[in-house]
Amino acid sequence: MPLSTRPLVALILFSLLPVALCAQAVAPGAETPPAPALVPVAGFAVPEGFEITLWAQAPQLRNPTNMDVDYRGRIWVTEGVNYRSHDDRDKAGDRIVVLEDTDGDGTADSSHVFIQEPALGAPLGIAVIDNRIIVSNAPDLIVYTDVDRNARWDAAIDKREVLLTGFNGRNHDHSLHSVTVGPDGRWYFSQGNNSAHFTDRAGKTFRVGSSYEPTWGKAAPQIYSWKPTQLAGAKSDDGHVYVGGFTVRMKPDATGTEIIGYNYRNSYEQTVTSYGDVFQNDNDDPPASRTSFVLEYGNAGFFSKDGKRMWNADRRPGQDIPTAEWRQEDPGVMPSGDVYGAGAPTGIAFYEGDAFGPEWRGLLLSAEAARNTIFGYKPQAAGAGFKLERMHFATSNPGQDLAGTDALRGKTSSEINTFFRPSDVMVGPDGAVYIADWFDPRVGGHQDFDNLTAGAIYRVAPKGFKSVVPTFDLATTAGQLTALRSPAVNVRALGFNALKAQGAAAIGPVASLLQETNPYIRARAIWLLAELGADGLAQVEALLGHADAATRLTAFRALRRQDHRVLVHAATLAADPSPVVRREVAVAMRDVPLAAARDILLALAKGYDGSDRTYLEAWGIGCTGKVTEIAAAMLAAHAGVDPLQWTPAYTGLLWRLTPAAAAPQFAARAAAASLMEKDRLAAVTALGFMSSKEAAMALVDLAQKGDGLVQRQAFWWLLNYKNTRWAGHGLDAELKARGLYDPATVVVTESVVPVPEPSQLPSVAEIAALVGDASRGAARVVACYLCHRIGEQGVDYGPNITSFAKFQTTEVVIGAIVNPSGDIAHGYEGTAVTLKDGKVVQGMVVSDSDPLVVMSMGGVTQLIPADRVERKQRLNRSLMLNGEQLGLDAQGVADVVAYLKGL
Incomplete structure (x- = not known):
């Protein structure tokens, strides 16, 4: 409110x-x-030994959407006063403001406007690279050049250029986000799933669509003649199909453009480490927000591969939401990272400085506006990927009592700690961490409720921290090296560009950085050496034999950017002991022709351990355009081997490729009762991704003769894809002949969830005061099995509540039992299907195809021919029975909660 x-x-x-x-x-x-107008610093929790201080506040800035810092320590902020329904709140347009702490006391005392213009409407990104200010303001990526370097726009002197355009989503969160300069000197930025049709300065066009049509009112007019759905499945000029949100890497002149990750919902921002690893956070509001490593060229899984189906249309029986939403059981999708549920992630940064001490180097920071928190991670190598363990680096809400989020239908709280909405986080050139706070009771939902247009910037640093911004003369080599050492990512670009311009003359000074104690500075030197001509490249090539895997990885990446003897080095590194290095070799093969890549890919296949999903997906990316031939070579090498005796490694590799030639073997595995259910289900999935008639008929056999989830998923695949993937294979007739599905004989049974009577139970607080008995609760919880899975018991209809209670307060768990309609989990909204004969079926629509597949209470699934449906309406209450309908009194509720909390 x-x-x-x-x-x-x-x-x-x-x-x-x-x-x-x-x-x-x-x-x-x-x-x-x-x-x-802000959350007081006393209300924040930060790690021991640190403190949070107020660096700036309104009216020095308003509604900060993003920020960057220049080499002088000045913070540049994009504002969103004209956000969404308030798009005309400031008739002059939104602003870019510059703030500075001129006396070094840790508080900004100077603030002025760089530019304000009507074209700026809640821009979502800013990068300051020397005197170039790059602003992400869909549909345009704008570069302002401050020619006279006074940090004030003068149209008579300074320059404004639209570097790129074509990014759909004016004044929309799912649009164009900020630029980050990588250690390779390239620019990285992301676009949400509003879609894009843009052409870089080399004339290469990218077409990225999906089934998501951004509409939210007067501030979102149609910009282009095309719609996102018209671009779904379209090829870009590089020959690949990209869908959903995506990450771009390009040279500063907007050439050499690549899409290096795609199929996000709304990857708000990316951070690039000095090794070249890219991390992003992806906003999916209620169910499955996440922080993840971006596997190069990886598909994140939100939409189908052609972009025409959202995740919930392809959710298979037995899949929980995080698995289904990011398609973690599908071949061709990269690992999802840390999926933490309800959220609204925004800015992200990576800490490589020395001000916090060596133990804090390598800290990944993610701003989580819905959770009033800056998450912290220390990514640890795990196979070819990373393990991301989450902690709270700075939060105003340690208890994580959420308010004002989409997950709660926007329901706000008057508690001031829930108003902290971090829109960005970054590292300053002084080594401190800076956090921009939008400040609002609401986050997302196309709304903002703070009529003050408030905002603040906080600083997190060790107690007693004294801010010192290193000064340097960029005209000297020493100054350039100082800039390159900066903990502020875009300040480092100044040193990189100046040293690169020196050419071979800079080799000695840059090579000296290889002796630095900070490993991230050493990595920056490797990238730069590769830019300094033949002698520099030779030094980088020598590092391919280094004992440290991270050094070998960085050296190979740097050589790839220069397209220098990549295949020669890939052939050697395909047998590298590090899965991280081999992963990089694999993705490097994506656009390499079969003749040159075949032996390298087959060698890499031998390095797969049977369980490392990042490695498997990297290898699959490398096989792009060569799948049939690589699969044929593998099948030939295993000819005559019983598919039930396949090793996990070989099974996984073939599963990733899903060649039609392997349909008989996967059919045998799916039908084999001797295999574990997960292996049988994986085989069903492999068949589901094959377009051949043989694969379809194998699924028909499984739907007729299989059992459990194997049978249900096989049937699901057939009903969902019989008219698309397997059109022309006669599946309707086959299903009818086998008695599996005949629309003429389907009998639909009415299923209605009774409307609960007004509750006679005491308040949640009173029930919470009761002492629950877990042993009695274990007996009474049986009533919940009707809709929920608890451990190995129950059905997959409502959310799995095995660990639900552990991560919620007692009051929240009681509320979910007493009044399930008070907070319906995202993805479990009900639908009332009214048939033409008057019958009503209430439940969850599992598949919105023909037939309509509806799962109702008890997990009962019905197939409803589309021509029998009169209408479908959202059911504005829970599909679950409340506690009283399940026969629970107040003590019974307390007992059930005690049992659930103890699981």
Whole structure:
């Protein structure tokens, strides 16, 4: 709710805060004081030994959407005052403001506007690279050049250029995001799943669509003649199909453009380490937000491969939401990373500095606006990928009591700690971490409720930290090296560009950085050496034999950017002891012709351990355009081997390729009762991705003779794809002949969830005060099996609640039992299907095809021919029975909660 509707809360909060924390002083005689304009620093939790301080606040800045820092330590901020429904709040347009701490006391004391213009409408990204200010403002990527370097726009002197255009989603969160300069000197940026049709400065066109049509009202007019759905499945000029959100890598002149990751929902931002690893966070509001490593050229899985189907249309029986949403059981999809559920991630950064001590180097920071938190990770190598263990680096909400999120249908709270909405996080040239706070009771949902247009920047640093921004003369080699050492990622670009311009003369000074104690500085030297001519390339090639795998990895990546003897080195490194290095060799084969890549890919296949999903997917990416031939070579090498005796490694490799020639073998594996269910289901999936009639008929056999999830998933594949993937194979007639599905004989049984009577139970607080008995709860929880899986018991209809209670407060668990309609889990919204004969079936629509597949209470699934449906309507209440309908009194609820909390 808007702040102006909360005078009593504002009065209470105001009495606790110093006047400096408020937007203005209380006028004499005023009935209520103004609402607070920021979260006080005393309300934050940070790691031991650190402190959080207020660096800047409104009116020095308003509604910060993104920020960057220049080599002088000045913070540049893009504002979103004209966000969405408030698109005309400031008639002059949105602003870019520059803030500075001129006296070094840790607080900004100077703020001015660089530019304000009507074309700026809630821009989502800014990068400051020397005197070039790159602003992401869909549909355009704009470069402002501050010619006179006074940080103030003068149209008579300075230059404005639209570097790229064609990014759909004006004033929309799922659009164009900020630029980051990588250690290779390339620019990286992302676009959400609003789609794009853009042409780089070399004339290469990229077409990226999906089934997502961004609409939200007057501020989202149709920009282009095309729609995202028209681009879904279209090839780009590089010969590949990209869908959904995506990450771009290109040279600063907008040539050499590549899409290096795609099929996100809304990858808000990316960070690139000095080794060249890319991490991103992906916003899917309620069910499955995540932080992940971007495997080069990897498909993140939100849409189908052609972009025409969203994840929930392809969710198979037995799959939980995180698995289904990021298609983690599909070949051709990279690992999802840390999926943490409800959220709204924004900015992301990687800490490589020395100010926090060596133990904090390599800290990945992700701003989570829905959770009022900056997440921290220390990515650890795990096979060819990374293990991401999440912690709270800075939070105003340690208890994670969410409010104002899409997961809660926008329901807000008056608790000030839930107003902290970090829109960005970055590392300053002084080594401190800076956090931009949008400040609002609401996050997402096309809404903002803070009528103050507030905002703040906080600083996190060790206690007693003194900010010192290194000064340097960029005209000297020493100054260039100082810039390259900067912990601020885009400041490093100044040193990189200047040293690169020196050419061979810089080899000695740059090579000296290989002796630095900070490994990230050593990595930056490798990238630069590869830019410095033949002698520099020779030094990088020598590092391919280094004992440290990260050094070998970086050297190979740097040589790839220069397209220098890549195949020669790949042939050797295909047998490297490190799966990380071999992963990089694999993705390097993506666009290499079969004749040159065949032996390398087959050698890499021998390095797969049978379980490393990142390695498997990298290898599959390398096989792009060569799948049939590589699969034929592998099948020939295993001719005559019983498919039930296949090793996990060989099975996985063939599963990733899903060649039609392997349909008989996968059919045998799917039907084999001697194999574990997960292996049989994987075989069903392999058949589902084959377009051949043989694969389709194998699935028909499984649907008729199989059991459990194997049978259900086989049937699901047939119903979902009989009219598309297997059109022309006569499946309708085959299903009818086998008695599996005949629309003329289908009998639909009505299924209606009774409307609960008004509750007679005491309040949630009163039930929480009762002492529950877990042993009694174990007996009473049987009633929940009707809809939920708990451990190995129950059905997969409602959410699996095995670990639900562990991560929720007692009050939340009680509320979910007493009033399940109060907070319906995303993905479990009900639908009421009314038939032409008057019958009503309430449940979850599993497949919106023909037939309509609806799962109702108890996990009962019905097939409803499309021509019998009169209408479908959203059921605005839970499909679950409440506690009283299940026969639970207050003590029974307390007992069930005690049992669930103890699981």
